[in-house]
Amino acid sequence: xxxxxxxxxxxxxxxxxxxxxxxxxxxxxxxxxxxxxxxxxxxxxxxxxxxxxxxxxxxxxxxxxxxxxxxxxxxxxxxxxxxxxxxxxxxxxxxxxxxxxxxxxxxxxxxxxxxxxxxxxxxxxxxxxxxxxxxxxxxxxxxxxxxxxxxxxxxxxxxxxxxxxxxxxxxxxxx
Amino acid sequence: xxxxxxxxxxxxxxxxxxxxxxxxxxxxxxxxxxxxxxxxxxxxxxxxxxxxxxxxxxxxxxxxxxxxxxxxxxxxxxxxxxxxxxxxxxxxxxxxxxxxxxxxxxxxxxxxxxxxxxxxxxxxxxxxxxxxxxxxxxxxxxxxxxxxxxxxxxxxxxxxxxxxxxxxxxxxxxxxxxxxxxxxxxxxxxxxxxxxxxxxxxxxxxxxxxxxxxxxxxxxxxxxxxxxxxxxxxxxxxxxxxxxxxxxxxxxxxxxxxxxxxxxxxxxxxxxxxxxxxxxxxxxxxxxxxxxxxxxxxxxxxxxxxxxxxxxxxxxxxxxxxxxxxxxxxxxxxxxxxxxxxxxxxxxxxxxxxxxxxxxxxxxxxxxxxxxxxxxxxxxxxxxxxxxxxxxxxxxxxxxxxxxxxxx
Numbered sequence: 308x309x310x311x312x313x314x315x316x317x318x319x320x321x322x323x324x325x326x327x328x329x330x331x332x333x334x335x336x337x338x339x340x341x342x343x344x345x346x347x348x349x350x351x352x353x354x355x356x357x358x359x360x361x362x363x364x365x366x367x368x369x370x371x372x373x374x375x376x377x378x379x380x381x382x383x384x385x386x387x388x389x390x391x392x393x394x395x396x397x398x399x400x401x402x403x404x405x406x407x408x409x410x411x412x413x414x415x416x417x418x419x420x421x422x423x424x425x426x427x428x429x430x431x432x433x434x435x436x437x438x439x440x441x442x443x444x445x446x447x448x449x450x451x452x453x454x455x456x457x458x459x460x461x462x463x464x465x466x467x468x469x470x471x472x473x474x475x476x477x478x479x480x481x482x
Numbered sequence: 483x484x485x486x487x488x489x490x491x492x493x494x495x496x497x498x499x500x501x502x503x504x505x506x507x508x509x510x511x512x513x514x515x516x517x518x519x520x521x522x523x524x525x526x527x528x529x530x531x532x533x534x535x536x537x538x539x540x541x542x543x544x545x546x547x548x549x550x551x552x553x554x555x556x557x558x559x560x561x562x563x564x565x566x567x568x569x570x571x572x573x574x575x576x577x578x579x580x581x582x583x584x585x586x587x588x589x590x591x592x593x594x595x596x597x598x599x600x601x602x603x604x605x606x607x608x609x610x611x612x613x614x615x616x617x618x619x620x621x622x623x624x625x626x627x628x629x630x631x632x633x634x635x636x637x638x639x640x641x642x643x644x645x646x647x648x649x650x651x652x653x654x655x656x657x658x659x660x661x662x663x664x665x666x667x668x669x670x671x672x673x674x675x676x677x678x679x680x681x682x683x684x685x686x687x688x689x690x691x692x693x694x695x696x697x698x699x700x701x702x703x704x705x706x707x708x709x710x711x712x713x714x715x716x717x718x719x720x721x722x723x724x725x726x727x728x729x730x731x732x733x734x735x736x737x738x739x740x741x742x743x744x745x746x747x748x749x750x751x752x753x754x755x756x757x758x759x760x761x762x763x764x765x766x767x768x769x770x771x772x773x774x775x776x777x778x779x780x781x782x783x784x785x786x787x788x789x790x791x792x793x794x795x796x797x798x799x800x801x802x803x804x805x806x807x808x809x810x811x812x813x814x815x816x817x818x819x820x821x822x823x824x825x826x827x828x829x830x831x832x833x834x835x836x837x838x839x840x841x842x843x844x845x846x847x848x849x850x851x852x853x854x855x856x857x858x859x860x861x862x863x864x865x866x867x868x869x870x871x872x873x874x875x876x877x878x879x880x881x882x883x884x885x886x887x888x889x890x
Contacts (some may be wrong), residue, residue, distance in 0.1 A: 340570035344545055349567040 338440075357482030359474060362418065370434040372423060375481045379423035379431050380469055381442075382479075385453060390416055392440060393454035401463045407454045410465070412473060420471050420479065421455040427462035488515050512698055517716035518723045519704035521885045526702070528592040530727035531734050533690065535585040540683050542578040543627075550630065552676035554669045557632035558757045576746040582624050583749045584738045586772035589617060595801070599825055600812030601703040607804040609696040612689060614801045619686045621797075626679040628770060632672065633754030638767045640667045645782075649669070649790040666760065706884050707812025708877055711818070715881035766841065774838030775831050779857065781842045782850040788797075792854070799861050806861050808869025816875040823864050830856045 349353075355376040365371050365384045373380050385393070392408040411419060425432050430446040437443035438459070439452035449460030456465040471481045489510035491497050500506050549568050552562040564571035582841060593613070602610035629640045644661050648654040663670030701710065710716050717723075741748065753764045767778055779796050783789035783805055799806075814821045830853040837853065840846040878884035 324567050340573050341541065341545060342575060343569045344571060345548065348549075348563070348569060348571070350563060351567075 355482070357480050359478055359480050361478055363477045373481075375469060378469070380481060381419070381421045381423040381434065381455070382465075383419040383421070383434075383453075383455075385417050385419055389440060389453040393452060393456075396452065396454075397458075403459050403463065405454075405456060405465055410454050410456070410468060415473055415476075418479070419453075419455060420469065420481065421466040422469050423466070424463055425449055426457065426464040426466065427460070432466075488612035495520075500662035507725050510713065512694075512719075513724070514524040514718065514720040516698065516719040517701070517710065517713070518719045519702055519710055519715060520717045520722075521704050521706065521881050522723065522726070523705055524586065524726070524730055525591070525595040526593065526704075526723075527727045528588050528731035530723075531588045531698075531731055532585070532592060534734075535581060535588060535729050536683065536686060536690065539578065539585060540687070540826055542574050542581060543680070543683065544706060545574055546578055547680060550676075552630065552673050554632060554672055554758070556632065557672060561631055573742070576742045576859040578627075579750065580741045580746060582627065583741070583770070583772065584734070585620065588623070588734070589620060590772075593617070593800075594828065597827075598814045598821075599703055599705060600707050600807070600809075600814070602804045603807065603812050604804065605700045606696075606703065609700065610695065610804055611801050612696055614797070616686060616689050616693060618797065619682055619689065623679060623682040623686065624770070624772065626675040626682075628754075629672065629675050630679060631754055632758045634756040634758055634762075634764050635751050635754040635767070637667060637760065637771055638763055640671060642767055646790050646793070649787040651787070668760075689885055701811065704881055706881055707814060707816070708879075708881060708884070711880045712882075727779065760782075768839055771839070774836070776838075778834040778838035778850045779854045781838075782847065782854045792858075796854075796857060799858070803861070803865075808867075809865075809872060809874070810869070811874040811877065816877055817868075817872060818875065819872045820868050823860060823868070826856065827860045830860070 312463050315359035358373065358375050360373055360382060362382070362384070365382060367382050367384055368386045368389070370384045371384075373382065383389075390407075396407075398404045398406050407416075410421075423431050425444040425446065426445065427447055430444050432442035432444040432449070432451060434442055437450035439450055441451040441453050441455060443450050444460065444462065447461050450458050451462075451466055452458050454465075457463070469481050471479050474480050487509040491500055491506055496506055499539065514843060546564065549560065549564045549571065551557060561575065564575050566572075568574075596613070625639070625643060630638045644658055644667065645658045647661065650657060659665070661671070662668065663674060704710075751770075756764075768774075776793055776796055780789045780793040782831070783792045809817065809820065811817055814824055834850065834853045834857065837846050837850045842850075
């Protein structure tokens with residue numbers, strides 16, 4: 308190996324570093340589509356568009372299940388008794404404290420719209436079961452009340468609310 | 483050429499691993515310190531290019547398999563979903579389809595290199611035969627992949643190729659029914675092609691390991707055909723061959739990218755954008771360009787069974803090349819007569835490819851028969867006789883002499 312002057316050394320070093328840098332950028336650019344392709348595709352995103360639900364056919368006390376973005380949504384037309392039960396609970400004593408008023412829309416307290424997935428490990432709770440007038444999850448025994456709040460059992464959080472608005476008094480748009 | 487490993491890791495963790503699984507030493511002796519003839523030209527980079535393309539096809543293929551549905555009612559639509567809805571789906575599909583074409587381009591260059599420089603000759607016969615096996619696996623994989631699209635060309639190519647086996651006397655029809663899994667090409671056929679198309683690339687990868695192993699045992703050939711005689715004739719694989727391979731891979735990718743981004747459907751047939759219709763045969767059934775020479779050979783024989791035999795023999799005859807060529811001189815550089823016959827062979831092969839795309843009538847049939855005759859004559863007549871009658875040019879004494887002159 309013949310000796311080279313330091314000026315030639317630094318030119319070679321520059322070339323190595325420059326090539327390496329461009330190669331690294333290229334490698335990162337190659338990875339982008341390979342990883343991005345696993346994200347939801349355009350048709351899945353389109354299928355997740357908001358849904359409108361007509362509330363008129365839902366009777367007093369009835370709980371209806373629909374799907375939005377592949378998730379089950381409970382729509383509960385609560386009776387006066389069920390609304391009072393939910394409002395009169397001592398909020399501080401709840402495992403996940405939340406007043407009933409924060410779980411419904413003002414002026415539409417009889418309508419409870421929830422994501423029907425148990426916050427423990429993801430099963431779908433059974434309606435009109437359990438000691439609290441709401442739901443009972445058969446997988447590990449969590450019980451929810453008439454506002455969908457966890458009262459007993461291993462679930463850590465109340466049933467979640469999906470994004471929804473009232474288009475009219477008898478129609479909601481979920482999503 | 484594989485000697486005692488010179489790998490001495492300095493890091494204690496690497497020493498620990500080396501004692502238990504000497505993979506560091508294997509990589510070092512195979513791809514870093516491996517003695518490579520110093521006079522290899524760019525035709526020797528296509529092995530590296532082929533390995534790269536195999537990786538590209540496997541990665542893009544596995545990703546496409548996440549979005550493809552192998553059912554006759556859903557397959558075509560799932561490909562269109564990939565093209566239109568999946569993030570970068572259009573890119574992955576075009577990479578995979580054009581990648582197959584580039585894979586075959588590289589393999590043909592690689593094979594022609596082997597034929598020109600006599601890389602199939604003793605002691606590299608097994609290396610060459612493993613290569614022929616790899617080529618056959620590639621052809622099977624490519625064929626089945628094309629069927630998966632389930633366009634008109636996919637369906638009818640599947641019908642034509644599987645029907646070839648009906649030429650076999652006595653058991654032909656039974657075999658074809660067995661291949662189809664039904665009374666015609668249909669859903670069972672599509673499903674099994676999907677399974678095998680996913681499997682074969684990994685079989686290819688395994689045979690590639692054998693191919694490289696066989697290569698490393700005997701060492702690379704080189705443009706003079708004279709084996710390395712001393713350390714002066716070789717250089718370590720890294721950095722010399724590594725960088726040369728990397729550079730040509732980049733250039734190759736430029737050509738690849740030209741197809742993928744500017745003319746992604748140029749090599750395909752527009753009829754494959756029509757969903758498969760078992761009731762309507764397209765006006766012309768043409769395979770992808772890399773099968774055309776063999777398609778032309780098949781069509782130039784007027785008898786069904788003999789045509790099929792000619793088709794399979796035209797590939798199978800390659801395996802016998804080490805024994806058909808009787809010359810003791812490897813490289814065409816020193817074989818002036820062989821060189822001329824070789825280039826005529828290239829013209830015949832490319833010509834057959836062009837003729838395969840033409841309708842089988844008139845002058846095209848005559849030319850195809852002439853080229854087919856030359857194709858088989860080259861292997862069966864020219865090569866055996868040249869070894870006896872050709873007067874080769876004098877070989878250099880060593881590689882370094884041919885590169886550096888007599889003062890080496």
